[in-house]
Amino acid sequence: MKRIFTALLLCSGLAASAQNSENLIQYVKPIVGTQRMGHTYPGATVPFGMVQLSPETDTASYELNGHYNPKVYEYCAGYQYEDKTIVGFSHTHFSGTGHSDLGDFLIMPTVGTLKLNPGTVDKPHSGYRSPFSHANEVAEANYYKVRLDESNILAELTTTTRVGFHQYTFPKSDNAHIILDLMAGIYNYPDKNVWTYMRVIDDTHVVGYRLTNGWARTRALYFSMEFSKPFISHGYKNFSKREVYGGFWGKFNQVKNFPEIAGRNLRAYFNFKTEEGEKIKIKFAISPVSIAGAQANMAAEVNTWDFDQIKKAGQDQWEKELHKITIQGNKEVKENFYTSMYHTMINPTVYMDVDGQYKGLDQNIHKAEGFTNYTTFSLWDTHRALHPLFNIIDPERNADMVKSMLAHFDQSPEHMLPVWSNSANENWCMSGYHAVSVIADAVIKGNAPFDANKALEACVTTAKHRDYLGIGEYMDLGYIPDEKDGNSVSSTLEYAYDDWCIAQMAKKLGNQAVYEEFIKRSQNYKNVYDPKSGFMHPRNADGTFRKKFDPFTTINQGFIEGNAWNYTLYVPHDPASLIKLMGGNKRFVTYMDSLFSYNLPDKYFAETEDITKDGIIGNYVHGNEPSHHVAYLYDWTDKPWKTQEKIRMILPKMYKPTPDGLGGNDDTGQMSAWYIFSSLGFYPVAPASDQYAIGSPAVNGAVVQVGNGKTFNIHVNNQGPKNVYIQKIVLNGKPLNKLFLSHGDIMNGGDITFYMGAKHK
Known part of the structure; x- marks a missing residue:
């Protein structure tokens, strides 16, 4: 009887172990709620993470022809399942809210002629936005993948608590670009951007910050951005109509290969040459405190360029929570x-x-x-x-x-x-x-x-x-x-x-x-x-x-x-x-x-x-x-x-x-x-x-x-x-x-x- 009881305990333990070892993230569908009024996003995040790295299919200005724009409510999470184009991938999102904000630091990879406007839904080729298909889209816990049809670039995203990790697989091109949009955001109030700043430390490392006046009236967010491959040149465009620079700003050519820039509405770009199937990876850390804080966050959380390792670590966190x-x-x-x-x-x-x-x-x-x-x-x-x-x-x-x-x-x-x-x-x-x-x-x-x-x-x-x-x-x-x-x-x-x-x-x-x-x-x-x-x-x-x-x-x-x-x-x-x-x-x-x-x-x-x-x-x-x-x-x-x-x-x-x-x-x-x-x-x-x-x-x-x-x-x-x-x-x-x-x-x-x-x- 003792042997039988011991065997029963062993079987019971094995059954419990089998149940606990079941992969549960296979049942997680981040795409749920992205259509109509669920206002969720399909991108990557770890449990309770400070970074929510997700695609934007569109954004909406607060006003349209002098009146409240009803599209603002649709884009609380930046993504609507029925949309056909992606504007880029930003690092902060609300999940399932009835109000919009965030959408900080949008990144978009492109090839060919450099375009620094996102373009429009009806004319996506006029800008850097790209058509995409849900057939080429994967959304899992802490992992998002999509093919950008305009450029034939495969975009993959994963995160740690404070760092977004991008992996872009490029075609062969002498004109490959990574665009960093410092003015993009969800629910674009008039004059939402108070100020943005960016400094190029070297040809793989960029830092900066953004001050916004949106739903959160006095929000500051700092970043540290590292590339896996040196860029060969960089530049920016200032989209503010009236902005006066004095002192340093008036004495240097800032448009091309600038050391640092500041302004209310900036988009920067970084140029590369790529081989067929070459991967360019980006680590993007954020901090609510300082640039140094963002750099420390990156050093503490992502000390590798192994994308799959970071993805697995985040998915392991989800398994622990789901169990x-x-x-x-x-x-x-x-x-x-x-x-x-x-x-x-x-x-x-x-x-x-x-x-x-x-x-x-x-x-x-x-x-x-x-x-x-x-x-x-x-x-x-x-x-x-x-x-x-x-x-x-x-x-x-x-x-x-x-x-x-x-x-x-x-x-x-x-x-x-x-x-x-x-x-x-x-x-x-x-x-x-x-x-x-x-x-x-x-x-x-x-x-x-x-x-x-x-x-x-x-x-x-x-x-x-x-x-x-x-x-x-x-x-x-x-x-x-x-x-x-x-x-x-x-x-x-x-x-x-x-x-x-x-x-x-x-x-x-x-x-x-x-x-x-x-x-x-x-x-x-x-x-x-x-x-x-x-x-x-x-x-x-x-x-x-x-x-x-x-x-x-x-x-x-x-x-x-x-x-x-x-x-x-x-x-x-x-x-x-x-x-x-x-x-x-x-x-x-x-x-x-x-x-x-x-x-x-x-x-x-x-x-x-x-x-x-x-x-x-x-x-x-x-x-x-x-x-x-x-x-x-x-x-x-x-x-x-x-x-x-x-x-x-x-x-x-x-x-x-x-x-x-x-x-x-x-x-x-x-x-x-x-x-x-x-x-x-x-x-x-x-x-x-x-x-x-x-x-x-x-x-x-x-x-x-x-x-x-x-x-x-x-x-x-x-x-x-x-x-x-x-x-x-x-x-x-x-x-x-x-x-x-x-x-x-x-x-x-x-x-x-x-x-x-x-x-x-």
């Missing part, structure tokens, strides 16, 4: 799941040099002591599921992100936590103060290797900033008046949830006074519910509700990225009281059913890019995050099986392993985090609670690495497209007779088994 959750399922399920995992691990991004230095919100240079500093905090989106996911599979990294937010607070002249921050800038985008949700969630779940009481003070200070976006009126009246803010209702609802988060954090830390103050504030959502209309409703300063009101529209109704139908359900912290407020269980279920079944007329889709048919199911807006918890609210009613039904209906409609496979902006990973949780069978309806609502698992099984050598093992029996209803749940050998898991249930490790069927219980 934090291993699932069982068919190929399509795995492609959806691991592409979602990939998208959740792009942002936030590392924002510091290898020595820990970074530029702070106060525009001074700081050093991250004992933590990694991050940026790109789209907190209105990511507080919902992305950061809770990190608290399970990557708690140390999430704690560093919280430390980055607290450093932001210390550097903030407004004494506020981040709202939507990027590159040492606060963009003040969207509503709420949702950094408090992320911080409170970490504290509640025991992932707080920082001064939690100081963090609570930062949360309270932010929540009492009377001058910010209606907080003063919110504190005085218990709601934000319609006259004060066009998003008065949604802001009131979001503040109420954030206040509940502060209350939970205070309770955990034993601060009774703060708990009582903010638990009271968390009930303010009731002040904007109108029992007459049956919706959360804009309310005037005199206490009356607005008379002219359309609960279906998204424009000028008191809400941001949603309508009253969806936002009325935005009380994630108190669903039981919301159900009572709305008339009880029966009426609430009817309301929920109507949300999913009512088809919005076409006129509502034309109002704004915020709501498109891509992310709509009936009147339910999955493409916008305020609805992400909604399907789980049935768990608080007498028909929880409807949560299971709706989740399994949403998953295949909103997520597919195709270029158009995301039903809305990925929003720096929030859409993908929703998929991961929901396909595993549970979801954090109210971060800062230790509870997860039960849904309906869409995988056949999963192993979640929860740290300290522990795993949370998910077994799913009889799951299928029709078998979406839970018959029973067994947790660690005992029936689970509730519709919730605790954080401890997951992090302590163990086994949960879902028994599925075609009929609801």
Whole structure:
């Protein structure tokens, strides 16, 4: 018997080893979300990398014929799958956002007559842009390849955390060029470029910087660029119409073989002679601090010209991250799941040099002591599921992100936590103060290797900033008046949830006074519910509700990225009281059913890019995050099986392993985090609670690495497209007779088994 038991253990270990050794990046499809409104990019990056090296198929100026250019919204990530040409390859991108910026330091290889204008879509041959075909394009985790048809150049890209690595295979040519466009960028505001500078150190090494005034108003980025082969000559063109040079600049010929150049709008070029099949490689390091920082980043991260070695090292990083959750399922399920995992691990991004230095919100240079500093905090989106996911599979990294937010607070002249921050800038985008949700969630779940009481003070200070976006009126009246803010209702609802988060954090830390103050504030959502209309409703300063009101529209109704139908359900912290407020269980279920079944007329889709048919199911807006918890609210009613039904209906409609496979902006990973949780069978309806609502698992099984050598093992029996209803749940050998898991249930490790069927219980 002992030998048999030993053999069983050995077989079990081999099975586990085989599962862990499976190549998971084969299921990652970076091309997913690049068509329509997913706003992802297909290029190369490592997990949470500072460099995102990706092709631009076009860019858009902020204005077109004196008006806002709607193409700006299409090119948030610089790449649209349906485009036929590539302009070049730049080093910084947002993933899945609804706003544009970045696109720094665009590089384009060409042959033949030198052209320093990109040309146009309808006349690509007039410039350096090139037609391309998806048949000659490969997008993998940390690897991108495409053939540029105009020049017959094969472009390959890979990265480290702070360095972009280019490999261009040229045809035979006496006129081969590498163009460095210092003026290119995504979302080209008028006068976005404040200044650019470039210095040629020798015939293989170039350095410089770029200062921009875009969405991030005062952004600086430095670079160090090295070629694998010396260039034979170089030059530039200044595209500014009015630029005066004095002193040095007026005394030297700068156009050809210049030692250094500076200006607002510059494009430089470097000339080579190439043999057939010759590879020219470029290492391009960036730094938020200095040229010396960029040079040090390159020396630390890429000390070889072996492209395949750098590619493999980055892909090994992805394998390690992806293996934090291993699932069982068919190929399509795995492609959806691991592409979602990939998208959740792009942002936030590392924002510091290898020595820990970074530029702070106060525009001074700081050093991250004992933590990694991050940026790109789209907190209105990511507080919902992305950061809770990190608290399970990557708690140390999430704690560093919280430390980055607290450093932001210390550097903030407004004494506020981040709202939507990027590159040492606060963009003040969207509503709420949702950094408090992320911080409170970490504290509640025991992932707080920082001064939690100081963090609570930062949360309270932010929540009492009377001058910010209606907080003063919110504190005085218990709601934000319609006259004060066009998003008065949604802001009131979001503040109420954030206040509940502060209350939970205070309770955990034993601060009774703060708990009582903010638990009271968390009930303010009731002040904007109108029992007459049956919706959360804009309310005037005199206490009356607005008379002219359309609960279906998204424009000028008191809400941001949603309508009253969806936002009325935005009380994630108190669903039981919301159900009572709305008339009880029966009426609430009817309301929920109507949300999913009512088809919005076409006129509502034309109002704004915020709501498109891509992310709509009936009147339910999955493409916008305020609805992400909604399907789980049935768990608080007498028909929880409807949560299971709706989740399994949403998953295949909103997520597919195709270029158009995301039903809305990925929003720096929030859409993908929703998929991961929901396909595993549970979801954090109210971060800062230790509870997860039960849904309906869409995988056949999963192993979640929860740290300290522990795993949370998910077994799913009889799951299928029709078998979406839970018959029973067994947790660690005992029936689970509730519709919730605790954080401890997951992090302590163990086994949960879902028994599925075609009929609801």
